Amino acid sequence: MIVVVEEEPKHREGISALHRVAFGGDGEARLVERLRRDRLVAASLVALADGDVIGHILFSDLAVEVDGRTVRAAALAPMAVRPDRQRQGVGTRLVSAGLSIVQDRGYAAVVVLGHADYYPRFGFSAALARRLAAPFSGDSFMALELIPGALDGASGAVSYPPAFELT
Numbered sequence: 001m002i003v004v005v006e007e008e009p010k011h012r013e014g015i016s017a018l019h020r021v022a023f024g025g026d027g028e029a030r031l032v033e034r035l036r037r038d039r040l041v042a043a044s045l046v047a048l049a050d051g052d053v054i055g056h057i058l059f060s061d062l063a064v065e066v067d068g069r070t071v072r073a074a075a076l077a078p079m080a081v082r083p084d085r086q087r088q089g090v091g092t093r094l095v096s097a098g099l100s101i102v103q104d105r106g107y108a109a110v111v112v113l114g115h116a117d118y119y120p121r122f123g124f125s126a127a128l129a130r131r132l133a134a135p136f137s138g139d140s141f142m143a144l145e146l147i148p149g150a151l152d153g154a155s156g157a158v159s160y161p162p163a164f165e166l167t
């Protein structure tokens with residue numbers, strides 16, 4: 001049985017190992033450590049199978065401004081499912097549970113840089129993100145409003161914190 005729960009300190013080693021195996025490098029594991037260190041974690045969930053971390057998703061505080069107003073937003077990154085457990089719905093559970101938690105915590109929007117054919121099923125839209133000036137562009141850069149109209153406006157900007165600089 002797979003359960004999805006909020007991260008606890010005892011899961012940290014498993015989270016790092018998971019990202020290393022899923023991404024084939026240590027950039028994402030280090031990103032998680034830097035976001036924790038900088039106290040930017042908005043929500044961090046793990047999927048556990050018999051106590052082992054087989055999936056992880058993290059949301060962190062992100063500075064977003066639209067037409068001069070601050071939007072309380074979160075970045076979705078990183079996210080991974082252990083290769084032998086992929087395509088079994090674990091990622092879907094992590095995204096759905098994570099979005100529900102950040103919505104409950106008052107976040108108005110979520111931004112992701114990821115697979116253009118994966119995140120739209122959760123409501124993420126590249127068209128919505130196109131208005132946001134960011135270090136990224138194109139179909140992989142997507143946004144989702146948790147409060148309808150949160151990103152409405154002529155132009156906006158996203159500033160990623162230094163924690164993202166090494167990824």
Ligand SMILES: CC(C)(COP(=O)(O)OP(=O)(O)OC[C@H]1O[C@@H](n2cnc3c(N)ncnc32)[C@H](O)[C@@H]1OP(=O)(O)O)[C@@H](O)C(=O)NCCC(=O)NCCS
Nearest residue numbers: 022079080081086087088089090091092113114115117118
């Ligand atoms: C992307 C990832 C998190 C998805 O997790 P998952 O548990 O396999 O996803 P689910 O089982 O919930 O969903 C499976 C669906 O996602 C699609 N999918 C899985 N990996 C995908 C990928 N790399 N690109 C596009 N679609 C993908 C599958 O086609 C499947 O779609 P279908 O249901 O229409 O057939 C997982 O494949 C992973 O960890 N990949 C390596 C790390 C990574 O790329 N992380 C995301 C960075 S944005």
